[in-house]
Amino acid sequence: xxxxxxxxxxxxxxxxxxxxxxxxLGEIAGLSAGSAHERVRKLKAAGVIRRTTVDIDPAxxxxxxxxxxLLEANAWMGDEPTQQALRDIPAVEEAHIIAxxxxxxxxxxxxxxxxxxxxxxxxxxxxxxxxTQTVVVLESxxxxxxxxx
Amino acid sequence: xxxxxxxxxxxxxxxxxxxxxxxxLGEIAGLSAGSAHERVRKLKAAGVIRRTTVDIDPAxxxxxxxxxxLLEANAWMGDEPTQQALRDIPAVEEAHIIAxxxxxxxxxxxxxxxxxxxxxxxxxxxxxxxxTQTVVVLESxxxxxxxxx
DNA sequence: GATGAAAAAGTTTGACC
DNA sequence: GGTCAAACTTTTTCATC
Numbered sequence: 567x568x569x570x571x572x573x574x575x576x577x578x579x580x581x582x583x584x585x586x587x588x589x590x591l592g593e594i595a596g597l598s599a600g601s602a603h604e605r606v607r608k609l610k611a612a613g614v615i616r617r618t619t620v621d622i623d624p625a626x627x628x629x630x631x632x633x634x635x636l637l638e639a640n641a642w643m644g645d646e647p648t649q650q651a652l653r654d655i656p657a658v659e660e661a662h663i664i665a666x667x668x669x670x671x672x673x674x675x676x677x678x679x680x681x682x683x684x685x686x687x688x689x690x691x692x693x694x695x696x697x698t699q700t701v702v703v704l705e706s707x708x709x710x711x712x713x714x715x
Numbered sequence: 716x717x718x719x720x721x722x723x724x725x726x727x728x729x730x731x732x733x734x735x736x737x738x739x740l741g742e743i744a745g746l747s748a749g750s751a752h753e754r755v756r757k758l759k760a761a762g763v764i765r766r767t768t769v770d771i772d773p774a775x776x777x778x779x780x781x782x783x784x785l786l787e788a789n790a791w792m793g794d795e796p797t798q799q800a801l802r803d804i805p806a807v808e809e810a811h812i813i814a815x816x817x818x819x820x821x822x823x824x825x826x827x828x829x830x831x832x833x834x835x836x837x838x839x840x841x842x843x844x845x846x847t848q849t850v851v852v853l854e855s856x857x858x859x860x861x862x863x864x
Numbered sequence: 865g866a867t868g869a870a871a872a873a874g875t876t877t878g879a880c881c
Numbered sequence: 882g883g884t885c886a887a888a889c890t891t892t893t894t895c896a897t898c
Contacts, residue, residue: 569775569776577769580768581769582766582768583767583768584733584734584766584768584769585733585767612775613772614771614772614775614776615769615770615771615772616770616771616772617731617732617733617769618732618733618734618767618769618770619729619732619733619767619769619770619860620726620729620730620733620764621764621766621768622730622763622764622860622861622863623762623764624861626716627718627723627726627763627861627864629861632811634783634813634820644854652856652857653857656864657862659859659860659861659862660855660856660857660858660859661855661857662781662852662853662855662856663852663853663854663855663856664783664850664852665851665852666850666851671783671850671852675861675862677864701815702813702814702815703811703812703813703814703820704811704812705793706811706812707798707801707802707809707810707811707812707819708798708801708802708810709808710808711768711771711808712771712773712778712808712824713808714771715776715805715826
């Protein structure tokens with residue numbers, strides 16, 4: 567799909583507040599409400615907008631411990647079972663294959679350090695993982711969504 | 716604010732799809748549409764729900780390069796100007812003070828490796844930063860929102 | 865593609881439990 | 882707190898340009 571500047575304006579506005587009316591969106595993008603609606607419908611159909619969701623404050627739910635964990639492995643970890651094993655651990659928010667010594671970098675968020683320990687144990691038990699190296703976050707400056715450039 | 720199981724059900728359902736009706740939300744949580752509406756209003760007022768937003772596929776916008784950068788610093792980087800300097804770089808999605816050798820871990824997403832290079836240069840120019848260590852992501856398994864437990 | 869207006873659906877309020 | 886229903890607003894469709 568081709569995304570032009572009008573689409574980008576709509577995306578940025580929706581990222582800011584997905585609850586606003588199509589009339590308001592149209593005003594921002596220089597469109598009628600109907601056209602704004604049609605543009606957004608296409609962006610959703612094309613998968614540019616994956617879904618409308620809600621940004622929840624993790625701290626309010628008691629999830630105050632954040633850490634990044636490097637997983638070193640003795641086998642190729644880019645296969646489907648490995649992916650699924652990581653997905654099955656709820657505390658794992660992200661998992662990436664990286665260039666460099668360790669093979670997988672995961673982002674983990676838990677309520678307590680005991681939970682973090684339990685999650686690390688679960689990561690150790692993933693097939694192929696030989697060691698983990700954990701970096702605990704002391705304070706987060708910010709976590710924001712990808713910029714719409 | 717006290718968050719009970721009914722609230723958690725609502726939060727999980729909204730995270731999945733913020734566009735669904737209060738009638739549907741009520742059904743999930745075992746509430747009338749009116750009560751679901753009132754609960755969600757309170758969750759928003761209390762800041763548990765920060766905002767309703769849209770999940771945009773970064774790849775569709777051409778943002779295909781992801782990296783994590785460790786910033787080593789010669790001064791305390793937990794101050795407001797440092798935070799703002801990082802915030803002012805659009806490609807920086809996250810910034811965390813970490814326990815360990817380097818002091819700040821940032822997550823960076825750009826369209827090209829040239830853009831990544833430009834971002835690294837910008838990070839080098841942040842006051843106090845003495846060196847950067849970059850880990851480039853080869854493939855992302857997943858990036859998802861914090862679990863509602 | 866965009867517009868404008870009508871029809872359908874959802875949100876929001878308020879009286880009552 | 883929760884329910885129900887009426888009043889209001891927005892979404893969605895559609896004929897037209």
